Structure formats: C-alpha cells, structure tokens
Amino acid sequence: MRFSIQRLAATICLALPLVATGCRKPAPSAPTSAPNANTHTFHLRGRIVSIEADHGSATIAHSEIPGFMHAMVMPYKFVQPAILSELHPGDMVTADVLADQDADGYTNARVDHIVIVGQAKPDNVPVRQYHVPAAGDQVPDFALLNQSDKQIHLAQFKGKAVLLTFIYTRCPLADYCPRMSTNFAEIDRALAKEPKLYAATHLLSISFDPAYDTPTVLRSYGGAHTGQYTNETFQHWDFAAPSVADLPKLEQFFDVGVTPGDDSANLNHSLSTVLLGKDGKVIAFYPTNDWKPADVLAQLEQAAK
Numbered sequence: 001m002r003f004s005i006q007r008l009a010a011t012i013c014l015a016l017p018l019v020a021t022g023c024r025k026p027a028p029s030a031p032t033s034a035p036n037a038n039t040h041t042f043h044l045r046g047r048i049v050s051i052e053a054d055h056g057s058a059t060i061a062h063s064e065i066p067g068f069m070h071a072m073v074m075p076y077k078f079v080q081p082a083i084l085s086e087l088h089p090g091d092m093v094t095a096d097v098l099a100d101q102d103a104d105g106y107t108n109a110r111v112d113h114i115v116i117v118g119q120a121k122p123d124n125v126p127v128r129q130y131h132v133p134a135a136g137d138q139v140p141d142f143a144l145l146n147q148s149d150k151q152i153h154l155a156q157f158k159g160k161a162v163l164l165t166f167i168y169t170r171c172p173l174a175d176y177c178p179r180m181s182t183n184f185a186e187i188d189r190a191l192a193k194e195p196k197l198y199a200a201t202h203l204l205s206i207s208f209d210p211a212y213d214t215p216t217v218l219r220s221y222g223g224a225h226t227g228q229y230t231n232e233t234f235q236h237w238d239f240a241a242p243s244v245a246d247l248p249k250l251e252q253f254f255d256v257g258v259t260p261g262d263d264s265a266n267l268n269h270s271l272s273t274v275l276l277g278k279d280g281k282v283i284a285f286y287p288t289n290d291w292k293p294a295d296v297l298a299q300l301e302q303a304a305k
Contacts, residue, residue, distance in 0.1 A: 041175055042068040042097040043271075043288045044111065048087050048120075049073060056081035060111075065097060066290055068106065079112035080262075090120025092130075094257060094270040094287075113173070115257035115270045132255050133274050133285040142250055144206065144240035147219035152240060158280045160202045161303035163187065163296065165273040166256045168209035169221045170265050175289050180273065181205065181225045186293040187300065188226065188237050200304040203237040208251060208258050209267060210241035255287065277303050 046062025052075065061073040078084060079098070087093070096113045099106040117130045131137075141155040154162075165184065171177030184203055191198045205222070207213035213221075222239035223232040242250050251258060257270040273286040275296065283303050286296065 038101045040068075040099055040101055040106070042066070042099065043290065044093075044095045044097045045117075045287065046093065048089050048091045048093060050089055051084055051087055053081070053084045056084070058084060058087060060093070066288075068097060068099065077110040078114070079110050080114075083114050086259075087114070087116070088120050091116050092118030113268045115259055115268050117255060117257040117270055129252060130255050130257065131253050132287075133253070133272075133282045135282055135284065137282040139274075139276060139280055139282065140249075140253060142242060142253075143246065144238075144242050145210075145215060146238045146240040147215050147222050147234055149215040152238060154276075155280060157202050157204075157276075159278050160200055161278060161283075161300055162202045162204060162276040163273070163300050164204040164206060164276065166206050166208055166254065166269075166271070168207050168267060168269070169213050169217055170209065172266065176269070176271065179289050180271070181221075183291075183293045183296075184237065185225050185227070187297050190293075190297055191236070191300075197301060197304055198236060201236070201300055205237070205239045206250065207239070207241040208247060208256060208269065210244055210247060213241050255285075275299055275303060 042065045044060065044062050044065055046060045049059040049061050051058045055075075055077075057075045057077045059073065059075045062071065064071045076097070094115045094117055095111040097109055097111055099109040101107075139154055141153050144152050144154075146152050163184070165180045167177035167180055169177075184205060188203055191201055207218065218239040218241065219232075219234075222234060222237065223229040226232050226237060250256070254272045254274060255270070256272045259268045260266075261268050271287060271289055273291065273296075274282060275284040275286075277283045284296075284299055
C-alpha cells in the first residue's frame, strides 16, 4: 500500500466501500516489517470506525497527519494486532503511524503505540472521560512531588507563565519523551539569556510513572537534561510526579492516555504539552510532537508580559 498523493484513490476505495462506486479493491499490502533507516514516524489522532481482527487491522477516521496525509478514513495494519481486542468502534485514539519511504512515496503504513483517549461505550473498562485542554480553561490545583522531594502545587506558579509537559524517564522512543525534554531544555536555555523573562516563567515536566519516577530518579533525569547534572538547582524547571491516586485525574484533565506496553518498563502513551498564563488558565495545547521550540518560546514570552 503506497501513500503518495497519486495512489490515494485506491486506498480510499478500500476505506469507503459503501460510499465509493466503481472501485476495485487493491492487492493486499505488504506484510508489516520492522522499522529501518527509511521508516518515518507520524502522529495520528482519530476515531475507530471498524475493526478487522482477522486481518490485523482497523479502519480509522483521522484528522490531518502533517507531512503524511490529509484527513481521511482508511484501514491501517497494526504492529501489535493483539491490541485490537481492546478497541471498540467509536473509540478515540492516538497512535504512531510508521511508514517506509522509497522513490515513489510512502509504503507499508502501519500503526503502533495505540492509546485510547476517549471510549465509545460507558461499560468499557477502564472508564475514563478525557478532557481536551482549551484556551481559557482553569487548571485545577494539582499537587506533585518534585525532584527535591518537596510537594508543589500548580497554583503556586500563578503570576508566571508556565509551560508544562508529560514524560516518563524510561521512555525509549526518541520522538516522544526525550524530544519533549530536549525541546524544553532548548527553551530553558533561551529564557536564561533574559533574566527578567526567566523570572516571569517556569517549566514543569510531569511524570505519569510515579511508581518508578521517584524524586531521586527525577533529579538525576532533570540534571542530565539541563546539562548541570548534580549542580542543578531546579529554580526554573521542576521535574515532578503526582501520587498514584491523583495520576488518573491529571491524565484525564490534560488528555494524556497511558496504557501498559510490552513489558513493565514500557508505557504506550499520548503527548500533552500545555502553556498556562499568569492566571493559571490554559493559553495553548500541543497534543503532538511536531511543535517547534522557537514557536512555543514566542508564545511563552508573550504570555509572560
């Protein structure tokens, strides 16, 4: 299955058999293969339309996938077909789209790291209602335990513009948590060059793996990403985690879907980065990994004025 613009017609015929007429079903796509040097990763957000468990796939109605595809309804092969048993038509999901690139475009598209962020049926387990942060939303005063083993509250940062994101320290995917932390480090360095702006802003990385990400672990992780290691004072950038009991409330408010991975060390998860104004209200929500540090820095600077 190829995804260059010239070949989308055949894909649409497969995805919309009850709507399109005069379409011929294309030949089966190539078997799923492991990522290689020409494999690109894109972020998908959409709704499960139907599940084809016998074929290891599901049809998904998704919004635009920047750099890959316009908004569309189409089937995707699953890297881990077993997760299909956990999905239901109508579920809202986020996922990675892996696609191999050759001279003709993208081929062998498949999805992985599926996270359910909205359930279609109230009797599905677990039952969670996810809130998508929107401009003007007042953020609850969540309590967190930071890298210095001190409890902090979001409300204590009122009067400053706050940029927060969600990570876990064992994340193995370079485009996910490591990218968020690298982006934050770039923003932190830029802000440090302007003392007045530095004092009017704060960065916060929140772990959704509190059982493993203890203050000691977060302190080591944070020091490595600021580049100050054991000399880091964490005056401008906190690394913190909620209690296990409070974690679901944070995940639901900030639209962070988290499910177990292949083993106990790995978690499948969506992304959530949020800019808060001085009044503690949401200014902007970045649910993917394609935001640019320079763009967010400009918004942060404006919010701090």
